[in-house]
Amino acid sequence: MASRLENAMKKQDWSPRRRMSPLELPKRIASRADLIQFFAFLDLVDRTSFHPDDRFYDPASGEVQYTASDGSPAYSAGEAKRRDRLMSQAWAFSDREGLDIYEVALWVSGAINGPGHQNEDEAPRWVVEAVRPWV
Numbered sequence: 603m604a605s606r607l608e609n610a611m612k613k614q615d616w617s618p619r620r621r622m623s624p625l626e627l628p629k630r631i632a633s634r635a636d637l638i639q640f641f642a643f644l645d646l647v648d649r650t651s652f653h654p655d656d657r658f659y660d661p662a663s664g665e666v667q668y669t670a671s672d673g674s675p676a677y678s679a680g681e682a683k684r685r686d687r688l689m690s691q692a693w694a695f696s697d698r699e700g701l702d703i704y705e706v707a708l709w710v711s712g713a714i715n716g717p718g719h720q721n722e723d724e725a726p727r728w729v730v731e732a733v734r735p736w737v
Contacts, residue, residue: 625736627684631691634699638732640688641710646736650676654689654703658682713737 627643628636644650650668659682660667666675666682677685696703709725713733 627688631688631695633695634701634728635732637692637695637701637706638710638729640692641707642714642733642736644685645711645714648676652707654693654707658685658689 625639625643625647628639631637631640641652644652652668657667658677659665659679664679666677666679668676668682670676675682693703695701696706705724706729709729710733713725713730714737716737
């Protein structure tokens with residue numbers, strides 16, 4: 603059964619003059635595809651140099667932890683909290699599946715950034731294939 607993302611990708615016009623990304627934040631992290639989609643979204647759409655240990659929102663201070671180049675918060679509090687929820691699910695999924703979340707994050711980054719990136723050659727085929735529609 604094709605996922606909603608796969609169906610959306612099939613409907614996109616992928617010609618060079620109209621390369622629009624169907625990439626969206628997943629609703630939850632329940633599969634490898636969701637995990638890769640989340641990390642790819644953070645890299646390609648949010649343009650965030652994220653680390654799986656870092657929070658997007660600090661409940662103690664009430665502040666968003668990621669900032670834009672002008673120093674303003676990169677996310678609203680709600681957006682940051684959503685990313686924290688997804689990262690928590692990413693940790694739980696990775697633990698259940700025996701995946702090293704740090705490696706997966708590096709593999710996704712390497713597969714997105716392509717030749718010459720330090721982790722590009724290390725990314726398993728399932729990661730490279732999953733990010734191919736977005737790069």
